Amino acid sequence: MTIQEKIDKDVAWVSRSSSMQAKLLDFLQSLKIQTSPIRNVERVLSHAGTVDDSAANEVTQIINAEFGKIDGEWH
Incomplete structure (x- = not known):
């Protein structure tokens, strides 16, 4: 069971009781x-300008590919 x-099973169980x-x-x-x-805004901003555009675009693409999706079905 994933x-x-x-979580779905527990939510269904909890939904039966207001207490x-x-x-x-x-x-x-x-x-x-x-x-x-x-x-950590300050720590992140301290690196502003230290990464060239090509590397920044590559990092952005990796982040979007790996973290820009939701695994499984969410209701």
């Missing part, structure tokens, strides 16, 4: 607070 299938929905919502909200992203 992770997506496990479970409330507990899950509380958990997800606390999880979002705990995992707030660390911004």
